[in-house]
């Protein structure tokens with residue numbers, strides 16, 4: 001009987017240990033990965049850690065700014081909005097002379113995010129120095145990296161300590177059992193402090209057990225919730241065959257979305273442009289930097305085009321296989337023209353501000369979508385059923401006339417609703433608004449096959 005319960009405790013403490021290690025590893029991994037991921041997602045298109053490119057190298061840039069006499073915190077303002085920083089800090093103003101290229105704005109990045117990025121950058125070894133035998137890079141210590149990293153980490157440390165205590169107690173209990181058995185054989189109790197603690201823990205085993213159970217469950221639940229809120233879909237960012245930047249096309253060059261996604265107002269799908277659409281411009285535009293040329297060469301390869309000399313088509317084409325970014329399950333029906341034309345929604349409501357998307361497209365998390373001016377604020381993660389439903393309950397149907405090939409049906413409904421308005425439909429309208437929901441936007445069959 002005693003042996004079996006001690007066995008049970010041993011298994012329990014092993015299990016606890018496993019859970020802690022898993023949670024710890026996940027926690028540390030997360031803290032380290034953040035700066036890395038943010039840098040690659042947002043900065044790497046223009047910046048390298050140790051080499052100047054479109055933007056200057058970022059290694060130890062905080063120290064550089066501090067030494068150069070920049071105002072406190074102005075480097076963070078720079079990343080959020082470089083124009084504002086340049087206007088308010090003379091040092092930041094000098095930075096703008098680096099090149100004709102301008103830095104992108106990142107209003108969504110918090111100070112912690114920027115520190116995480118720059119910590120990560122500062123922790124990178126200098127590849128050139130490494131090749132030369134560490135002549136220069138080794139001389140630069142990464143002091144800031146260590147202290148700031150813990151801003152997230154201390155939670156894990158505290159949890160770890162709590163766990164260590166609990167495990168100590170649990171394993172103490174096991175030893176207590178053993179020594180109780182030994183006692184009966186005649187061994188003396190050595191009465192140390194730890195022994196006292198173990199006795200205490202054993203006496204209060206119900207509470208100790210219960211507390212540890214609660215902590216374990218809370219941790220498991222919170223890590224699951226964490227996983228859920230990060231979302232398998234939100235921030236989904238598949239790799240693409242060509243590093244196509246929306247910022248250059250829809251932003252800098254102000255090309256209309258419909259030029260490339262040309263079925264978006266007429267059909268279910270928006271469509272991804274064929275290589276011929278790219279060639280309309282890229283027959284002439286072959287890129288200025290080697291990086292651009294490398295990417296644009298892939299368009300030529302796909303189109304079977306040889307740009308040398310007068311330029312000619314070989315006839316040997318091969319499709320560019322873009323990976324789908326926004327993916328709904330097969331059992332869901334979603335229609336673009338319904339939302340863009342009938343509903344009068346802007347693309348950025350669901351896809352984010354593409355004019356600032358330097359990397360290839362990703363699924364924007366709802367928090368980022370909510371920050372965009374003019375967007376309806378929603379709470380459920382992007383592309384989930386909750387997201388669709390919530391907006392249908394929020395968005396009032398547009399009342400203007402609709403101008404498409406198939407506008408008769410909706411124009412008719414809208415007209416009737418407007419004409420009779422609340423008097424006729426009032427009792428169906430809980431909140432006095434005619435939302436998509438009232439039109440049937442909550443009916444399962446509207447969205448599900």
Ligand code: HEC
Pocket residue numbers: 039042043044045046047054055056057058061075078079095096097098099100101102103104106109114117358
């Ligand atoms: C679209 C290109 C682009 C992107 C993306 C970009 N930057 Fe920049 N960045 C620049 C350019 C260009 C400069 C130089 C200033 C100028 O010419 O206006 C610069 C300057 C800087 C500076 C000052 C460097 C110095 O030597 O003083 C910092 C710090 C900086 N960027 C941080 C970031 C961070 C952090 C990110 C990612 C969140 C980022 N940048 C993304 C283009 C970019």
Ligand code: HEC
Pocket residue numbers: 240244246249250255256257258259260261272273322323324325326327347348351354355359360361362
């Ligand atoms: C020059 C052509 C071009 C223009 C202009 C353009 N796009 Fe795109 N778009 C593409 C290409 C190519 C892809 C596939 C690569 C990628 O995912 O980044 C794409 C992908 C997308 C995706 C993700 C597709 C998926 O698989 O889920 C969205 C959303 C999108 N574009 C929205 C927009 C919006 C909104 C605008 C206008 C502000 C716009 N695009 C303007 C060419 C263009």
Ligand code: HEC
Pocket residue numbers: 242243244245248249253255260273274275277278279280281282285287288291292295296299
């Ligand atoms: C309406 C004209 C137009 C169309 C259509 C167009 N592009 Fe571009 N693209 C440009 C311009 C302008 C630039 C900027 C070149 C520069 O900065 O010198 C550019 C730049 C690029 C770059 C390099 C960007 C960088 O800075 O890294 C890539 C890659 C690219 N385009 C891919 C595509 C692809 C793929 C398509 C088709 C889906 C496409 N483009 C369609 C006009 C166009």
Ligand code: HEC
Pocket residue numbers: 257258261264268269270271272326327328334336339340345346347348349350351383
């Ligand atoms: C109400 C939200 C919403 C709005 C507004 C919206 N989209 Fe989408 N978009 C989606 C969803 C959801 C998908 C995924 C569809 C699927 O997998 O069937 C998608 C997919 C796409 C795709 C991938 C290719 C395709 O056809 O499925 C492109 C490109 C795209 N959207 C472009 C646009 C453009 C351009 C606009 C603005 C004119 C726009 N979207 C407006 C929700 C929206």
Ligand code: HEC
Pocket residue numbers: 328332333334335338339342343344345349350376383384387388389391392395396397398410436439440441446447
């Ligand atoms: C940002 C708000 C918004 C989001 C998000 C959204 N919708 Fe809609 N939806 C609308 C609007 C607006 C209409 C058009 C209502 C009208 O007829 O004026 C609409 C209409 C519809 C309709 C037609 C309803 C009817 O009664 O005819 C369907 C089906 C639909 N949406 C499916 C979806 C699905 C599936 C998603 C999620 C993948 C989604 N919607 C996400 C706003 C949204």
Ligand code: HEC
Pocket residue numbers: 328329332383384385388389392441442443444445446447448
């Ligand atoms: C406005 C559009 C919309 C309406 C209305 C709607 N759904 Fe959904 N539903 C979705 C979308 C989008 C998904 C896919 C979500 C995802 O992949 O996370 C989904 C997923 C589901 C799933 C599968 C969940 C899964 O794990 O894949 C079920 C079951 C479901 N819906 C049932 C219903 C029922 C029952 C109703 C009616 C009471 C309903 N839906 C009404 C949009 C809708």
